[in-house]
Amino acid sequence: MSLPNHFELLATDGTARTGRLTTPHGVVRTPAFMPVGTAGAMKGMHWREVRDAGADIVLGNTYHLMLRPGAERIATLGGLQAFTGWNGPMLTDSGGFQVMSLSDLRKVNEKAVTFRSHIDGAKVELSPERSIEVQRLLGSDIAMQMDECVRLPAERSDIERAMRLSLRWAERSKRAFETAPAGYMLCGIVQGGDIPEMRRTSARELVDIGFHGYAIGGLAVGEPQAVMLAMIEETAPLLPIDRPRYLMGVGTPEDLLEAVSRGIDMFDCVLPTRNGRHGMAFTRFGQINLRNARHADDPRPLDEESEWPAAHNISRAYLHHLVRSGETLGAMLLSEINVAYYQHLMRGMREAISSGTFEMFQQQTRAGWARGDI
């Protein structure tokens, strides 16, 4: 049974697309990069800066929020937007990925994943049904099915087992989501590792179940970029052209450009904020490590032409000093500079696809990165 479609495809340029996704808390312009708010906050940034940087939507972290402060508590406080003060669209993950990658003493079986809370050691059971209940309590606009993501390289048998388990969990997630109010969305997740026929089976059966949108999971988990791109080429054409596609956990600016050109609409990644906290800046000239001594006497800003104030009116020497001194302000400034650069890149892609100049945009953007920092 097909679900209502809240995505509007505005223009295409080759297999690249630009569109609008309407959610209960506002519109998301695609291609979209979703900054990752971990435990209900964007590390090192005020929500005002996230909005000013151009982000329409942010990620909320189900695993952390369900353990602390608890999903029921957030629901009582009016949901994630009221609780956090971010008043725009939010996407929440199922919590499954982090349980399987973060917590120890975990057990995966048909029914659920059981684990011990990293906060108080309490035993927790996360089933597809409980994950949907938690995401509904958080009030997220876009919920994710619970799935099992296999790190690569992996045995064919393990990839197939996890892919089929994820499809059974997709069915259960959709059933549990049926009581959600109109406008709220649920995404299925394609698995299948680096095996084309597994990817095709997963995509086809997921579309038969029917979701508001489709994520491509099981990538950016250790495989070379070429394999990731090949799996996107295998999978994207099998997904409904008029519904959003979300590539999970991706990626670098280069990854974003390549994946958008192959038909991906949405992304999430911790890189802009995480690298910012470690002194790395994303710019039109590629990545710049502000810890490097070469910046100690450089009075120039990171990028004269950036419209983001911290990128055009703060000297590299000062950023270098803050990073070397371990000043919190250094992490804050580089986090906002990086989120702003990612949003600037996404806006450039949206405009290029709308004007049919995406090929040239790709070439000019790659040339800037290749030029490097001079």
Ligand SMILES: O=c1[nH]cnc2c(CCNCC3CCCCC3)c3[nH]c(NCc4cccs4)nc3cc12
């Ligand atoms: O198949 C998947 N199913 C579900 N989630 C996946 C994720 C997490 C996406 N970000 C969630 C966020 C929720 C809020 C907190 C932060 C994560 C992935 N991340 C990556 N690569 C980046 C990776 C990050 C860490 C190890 S690989 N591949 C992924 C594949 C899947």
